Amino acid sequence: MVVVFDNTPVLAYHKVDRNFEWGVTRVLPSQFSEQMRFLYQKRYKAITLSDLLKNNSYEKRVAITFDDAYEELINNAFSIMQKYSFKATIFVVTDFVGKENLWDVNLGFRRFNHMNWSALRNISSAGFEIGSHTHTHPDLTKISEESIRKEFSFSKKILEDKLGVSVRFVSYPFGRYSRKIKEIAYKCGYSGGVCLSHPFKKKVDIFEIEREG
Numbered sequence: 001m002v003v004v005f006d007n008t009p010v011l012a013y014h015k016v017d018r019n020f021e022w023g024v025t026r027v028l029p030s031q032f033s034e035q036m037r038f039l040y041q042k043r044y045k046a047i048t049l050s051d052l053l054k055n056n057s058y059e060k061r062v063a064i065t066f067d068d069a070y071e072e073l074i075n076n077a078f079s080i081m082q083k084y085s086f087k088a089t090i091f092v093v094t095d096f097v098g099k100e101n102l103w104d105v106n107l108g109f110r111r112f113n114h115m116n117w118s119a120l121r122n123i124s125s126a127g128f129e130i131g132s133h134t135h136t137h138p139d140l141t142k143i144s145e146e147s148i149r150k151e152f153s154f155s156k157k158i159l160e161d162k163l164g165v166s167v168r169f170v171s172y173p174f175g176r177y178s179r180k181i182k183e184i185a186y187k188c189g190y191s192g193g194v195c196l197s198h199p200f201k202k203k204v205d206i207f208e209i210e211r212e213g
Contacts, residue, residue, distance in 0.1 A: 008052060010063040012196060012211035015070050015112070016077040029076040036080050046086030048129035049169050049192065049209070064088035065194060065211060067133055067171050068101070070112055074119045082126065090123060091133035091171035091194075094155040101137070117162055124163050131169040132156050132190070141176045148181060152188040169194060169209075182207035 015026035027035075039046060044060045052063045064081075066073055069092040081088060093101070098116035115123070124130050132155040134140070140148050156167045168191040172181065175196040185193050185207055197210040 008061045008063060010049075010052070010194070010209060010211045011065065012194075013064070013066045013077070014068055015072050017070075017072045018076070026072075029080070032077055033080050036084055036086060039086075040084040046081065046084070046088065048087050048127075049089045049131070049194070050129055051087070053191075053206075065091065065131075065171070067091045068093060068137075069097075069115045069120065069133070071115050071119065072112075074115055074123060078123060078126075087127050087129070089129040089131050089169060090120075091131045091169075092120065092155070092159060093133045093135070093137045093173075094158040095136045121163060124165055129169075130159055130163055130165050130167060131171060131194075132159060132167055133171045134173055137173045139174055139176055140172060140181050141178055145180065145184060148184050149188060152185055152190065156189060168192065171195075177208070 013027065016029055016032045017026050018029060036046070039062055042060065044062045046062050046064045049063055049065065052061065064086065066077070066088055069090050073090065093114065096114045097120065098114060100111035100113055120130065132152065134151040135154040135158070136151065138147070138151060140151065152170060159165065159167045170185050170190050170193045172193060172195055177193065177195055182193060182205070192206040192209055194209045194211055
């Protein structure tokens with residue numbers, strides 16, 4: 001399915017943290033604050049992916065997304081976004097909620113915590129959208145079709161059951177996907193999927209929404 005986003009940029013973030021970490025994609029809270037202030041001063045409205053699909057008449061929109069749902073998001077970024085009434089879509093790895101992950105370890109072997117269910121409920125209640133980043137964060141291009149289905153369906157059901165929300169979007173781990181993976185996501189009940197690349201295409205595949213990050 002191809003949709004028109006009217007050149008609305010879609011941004012991707014991971015960690016918003018004060019500590020410099022080798023091998024980890026992150027932005028300082030001060031940098032994130034400057035970026036959000038810039039968007040606000042330029043009269044942009046930060047929205048969720050579901051809001052993006054509504055094609056409302058607001059002229060200057062930007063869709064903000066966060067992969068992995070690190071606890072630094074609730075600690076460092078949430079209050080900054082609330083200051084400007086900004087919203088975002090948070091992609092959660094359900095098997096690692098409240099735990100340390102195994103794929104984003106820095107060179108000093110430090111692991112990073114993900115938000116727990118209480119934090120996810122709080123941020124969801126504030127109007128942030130919850131999406132799936134699969135159940136265990138595998139490279140989907142290297143596992144079987146049945147395993148892909150389980151990754152998509154398990155995470156969607158867990159999030160909807162735990163948080164009482166509708167999970168419409170999935171973020172492909174490591175940005176890796178294929179035509180078959182997109183088809184499976186659709187069959188598992190998702191409305192769209194996000195990856196990483198150029199964010200300013202006017203017409204895009206709804207299961208291949210490209211982000212800058």
